[in-house]
Amino acid sequence: MxxxxxxxxxxxxxxxxxxxxxxxxxxxxxxxxxxxxxxxxxxxxxxxxxxxxxxxxxxxxxxxxxxxxxxxxxxxxxxxxxxxxxxxxxxxxxxxxxxxxxxxxxxxxxxxxxxxxxxxxxxxxxxxxxxxxxxxxxxxxxxxxxxxxxxxxxxxxxxxxxxxxxxxxxxxxxxxxxxxxxxxxxxxxxxxxxxxxxxxxxxxxxxxxxxxxxxxxxxxxxxxxxxxxxxxxxxxxLRVSEDVWKIAGVVIPVFSLRSSFSYGVGDFGDLKRMVDWVVETGMKMIQILPINDTTKTRGWSDSYPYNAVSVYALHPHYVDLEAAGVLSDKSRMTAYHRQRQELNALPYSDYEAVDRVKTAYLHELYAECGWQMSGTEEYRTFVEKNAGWLMPYAAFCSMRDRCGTAHFEEWPEHSVYNQEAVRRYCDANQEDVQYVYFVQYLLHRQLLEAGDYARSKGVVIKGDIPIGVCRDSVDVWMQPQYFNLDSQTGAPPDAFTQNGQNWEFPTYNWPAMIADGCSWWRSRFAHMEHYFDAFRIDHVLGFFRIWEIPLDSVHGLLGHFSPALPLTSGEIEYFGLPFRKDLFTRPFINDSIIDRIFGVHAGYVRDAFLISGPYGLYSLKGDYDTQRKVERHFVGMHDENSIWIRDGLYRLISNVLFVEDPRQPEMYHPRIGVYNEPVFDALSVEEKEAFMRLYNNYYYNRHNDYWREQAMTRLPVALGNTRMMVCAEDLGMLPDCVGSVLDALRIQTLEIQTMPKQSGLEFAHLAANPYRSVATFSTHDMPSLRMWWEESPERTQRYYVTMMQKEGRAPEHLPAHLAEEIVARHLYCPSMLCLLSFQDWMAMDGELRSDAVREERINVPADNSHRWKYRMHITIEELMKAERFNQKLRQMITRSRR
CATH class of the missing domain: 2.60.40.10 (Immunoglobulins)
Incomplete structure (x- = not known):
């Protein structure tokens, strides 16, 4: 042959x-x-x-x-x-x-x-x-x-x-x-x-x-x-023109769902129930946030859904308890029903209380029927097929709970992953391990059932894949070669976070990932494909370049893009700026700056934290010369003066003109946004002009081809041949190459009217949205439509006049009929997908929508300690009965041909 x-x-x-x-x-x-x-x-x-x-x-x-x-x-x-x-x-x-x-x-x-x-x-x-x-x-x-x-x-x-x-x-x-x-x-x-x-x-x-x-x-x-x-x-x-395919959908985290059956948090049973409402309204898609296990401390910090301890394991909170099994002890069930009523009566999801109740229920259920379930063929098949991640994850959970920390480097044993040693540990701790298998099997079965049910109704469930993983995660423990553990990820400053964001995830070792064909990523996507038919890549810019921050930083200001093309001292001087390493790369501190930042505390700061040097300049004492050291010093101090001094020291430490590359000595990155800092004011007029020429070239021209090459090397290999629809979250400081790469790979972009991608515009024109895109008004990181309307009356007035083409003064609070008009404009835009948050859909009905506008916010990116607790204010059962509202949605979606 x-x-x-x-x-x-x-x-x-x-x-x-x-x-x-x-x-x-x-x-x-x-x-x-x-x-x-x-x-x-x-x-x-x-x-x-x-x-x-x-x-x-x-x-x-x-x-x-x-x-x-x-x-x-x-x-x-x-x-x-x-x-x-x-x-x-x-x-x-x-x-x-x-x-x-x-x-x-x-x-x-x-x-x-x-x-x-x-x-x-x-x-x-x-x-x-x-x-x-x-x-x-x-x-x-x-x-x-x-x-x-x-x-x-x-x-x-x-x-x-x-x-x-x-x-x-x-x-x-x-x-x-x-x-x-x-x-x-x-x-x-x-x-x-x-x-x-x-x-x-x-x-x-x-x-x-x-x-x-x-x-x-x-x-x-x-x-x-x-x-x-x-x-x-x-x-x-085939050379036949296709019909335009456009659909509408709702965006809501699983933890935000509410039904009469849930225990203070949405679960996979609620996700299945939500499908019925979506069908009733004519929508075709439900977009959720990440649902992976984030359990580190069992405290409120674990409510952050993007801080996964495993890219495979599902969060135990999402088990539909009574669908998993009813306890034979009726008095215990009565007690749990009482706790369910108490948790569901709260206007928000109480993460810690939910964790206590659900964990206790699952342990009792396992003790009662776990042995019976583990004997089924379906259960054994699940364990065998997923053993590669399930066994290490179970061992990780057991050791986390026994040692009281998820920080595996502090464990007395098994701090370095060894497959055979972990296997022996699991054999010796069968009760712990089998319980984890039991819970993950329940989650797998229920999510699979929700996905299959949605498909049978013509509804797509769209997942969300975080760009990073928790430093204290099974993945980092098992495969540290894929991660740069000497740095952390985040995002540069933007309109919402003046200090940038520090997510504290390790950065990826992309050369190691590319060397083995991105097997880690491909396995991750293949696993998601069991449950989802579309997914969102959180921070797709991370496939072009990531914002890499030193481990000793709290804020994101001292970060730099990685990979990048840092500057040599010769290149810096080529732009007309004489290079002085000590002056440009160390915190620039003088009396004027100290007085300006610390006011009445200036004298105390000089004595307690600074060392006087020549030329009227100061340096930080060794105990306070990084932001992490300062953070540790002020632990437990929450009074106004302490916070003032702490944040001022953070600012002093980041008051540098250049950041030296951690892996390429004598090469430098201009510090982002430094033109707003005191060190910039210390430059002469000529030096400022030279620096800004250098700065603009570095951030807006130097890397376009380089980052395009990075993305085209990483994304196609990582995505492989997944049949899930790929949607990108392409917000933030976008290089010019992003649009062309996403277009070449046929990846959906994200279009938000209040965050236009064309420079010089305050609002984007919906009619200019590309077809291959997702149109929405707000994301989980933004205020809801009604909150946004009330935040800035001046901005709202401009939107009211220019985008909505209305006359007169915009109302102080967004009325339902104007919300309906905004939603309708999004439905009629060219975008293939129109996916609006649940809160924004509800804004159209003055009777059904929540009275607590301020409680509609899911996340505040600038607040690292934010509690993710938003929950629907009405149940899915009540939604199903809202016939007038549902009929309105169906008519709007049908008329917009979605």
Missing amino acids: KLKFSLTYGTMWGESLHVQIEYLGYDGSVRRHNLPMNTNDGRLWTLETVALGSRHHPMSAFRYCYQVENAAGDIIRREWNMVPRIYPFDPTKDYTMPDSWRDIPFQYHMYTSAYAVTMYGSRGEEVRPLPTSLYRRTLLFRVSAPQLKPGQELAVCGSHPALGGWNTSRYMKMQYAGQAEWVLSVNVMGMFFPIEYKYVVVDAETSAFVAWEEGDNRTTGDKEISDGEVLALDGGF
Whole structure:
């Protein structure tokens, strides 16, 4: 059996084209080969190889894709392979494949499981090699047709009588191979080439002709087919225009859901109940926040859903308790029902109280029926399939609770992960470990059930993947090679956080991740695919560059972008700024600055924290020369004066003009936002001008191509061939390259009217939203629509006049009819997805919406100790009964053609 490949593709010097072939055995085995192709002109690439089956491992099929490699063997780019080219293996045939390179199609969304769920109520079938008839001389047609509507099929009609002779009543029907792929094999013995043809759409039930595909006729080419040859014509994508696909949905964290069955926090049972309301209103998507376990201390700090201790384990709070099992002791159930009523009576979710109640219930349930559940085949299968992460996670939880800390470096034993030692620990602590397995199995089963139920109703559940993981997490413990533990991540200053954000996650060691094909990321996405059909990449900018902060910093001001291209002293001087390392990289402190920052406390600060030096300058004492040291000194001091002094010292420490790169000595990053700091005022006029030239070049020009290259290296490999719809949170300080990268990868952008991406605008025009985008008014990090309306009357007035085109004074509080108009404008915008927060949907009804506007905020990014506690003010059952409101939503969504 010979395989003959040919492809026209323009390469650059040093690049070569390769074919990645996989032979699939009947026994599930896969044999992989990466074969270089040949070329004489750098454009036409060919390869002929012999594929030999094995008597012991017979092959059922083969699949392949093309990739570009450099001289070192690194993969420069891969063609789109979500829908693989796959053919049945016949050792008696030779296959000839004249192909074209496949870029990600513009209709990419139509290949996602999110699209399939809303259109067909299921994820669709995986592409498979059909038992296709192969003849002495075979012409094999193949084309991808995601544009077909339910009830339509594909056929071939062409110039030869065997293909209908262009008669639309004599076409040849094709077979569906899954994932929008259609195939047809034709016996061409005695036929003369070339043959012209086109694909046609036909009605599946009546077989009536529906439409020709557009464009010129296709052709088989002049080459005659030999005996024993299969000519496989991959036709690419069907040339038929698709209908515009737009949907609406609601954004709400799982912990915010409320029903009469929940225990003070939303759970996966509530998520399933929420699907019914979404169906009732005509929505098609529910977007949630991360649901991974964040348990470190069992205190309020664990309510932060982006601080996961495992990227696989689900949070125990989300177990629907009574769906998991009812205790046989009726008095205990009565007690728990009383606690449920008390927790549900609260206007918010009390994290610590919920943790106590749910943990106690689950322990009692495990003691009563855990042994019975662990004996089921489904349970054993779950444990076996997930053992790679489940066993280390269970050991981590056990040692965290026994040692009283999740900081594994402080554990007396097992502080360094060793697989065999952890296995022995689990064997010796079966009760702890089996309890964790039990809880994770319940969570898995309930989330899977919610996802399947949503799909059956045509509803997509969209997950959220945090950009970072907790430093004290199973992932860092198990695979420290993937993380830079000498730094932490965050975000640079913005309109909401003048000191930047410090998330305290370790940064990723991307070279190590790329070296093994981003297996950690791919495994993570594959696991999410069990539950979700779409997901949001939190802070997608982290795939371009991350804001890296020194470990000894509290704020984000002393951070720098990583990877980046820091400046040498020579480059700095090239911009006209004479470089003085000590003066520019150490905190600049003089009497004027001390008096300005500390006021009446200036004398005390000089004596207690500073050392006087030459030229009227000061330095910080060794006990206070980093922000972490200052933080530790002021622990427990919450009076106004202590906070004033502490924050002033933080500011002194960050009062530097440049930050030296931690991994490249004698190379420097201009400190972000330093033009607002006292050290900048100390420069001469000429020095200020030189610094700003340098600063603007560094932050807005220097890195565009570099960061584009980083993202194009990381994102396609990390995402792999996931069928989930990918949506990006692309807010913040955006490099110019972000838009083009997301567009090339067909990733949905996030469009917020009050955070325009075009500079110079206060508000974005909704009509200018790109089609491949998510439109919303607020995120969990922002105030709700009603809160935003009340925050700044001046800004609201400008929005009222310019965006809403109203006259007169804007009302102080947002009335329901104006909220309805704002929502309607979002529904009618071009964005593919319109996903509004639950609070903003409710703003349209003056009777149903909450009276406590200030309680609608989910998170305040500037507050590191913020409690994530927002909860719906009414139950899902009450929502289902709000017929007038639900009918209004359905009408608005239907009329906007979503």
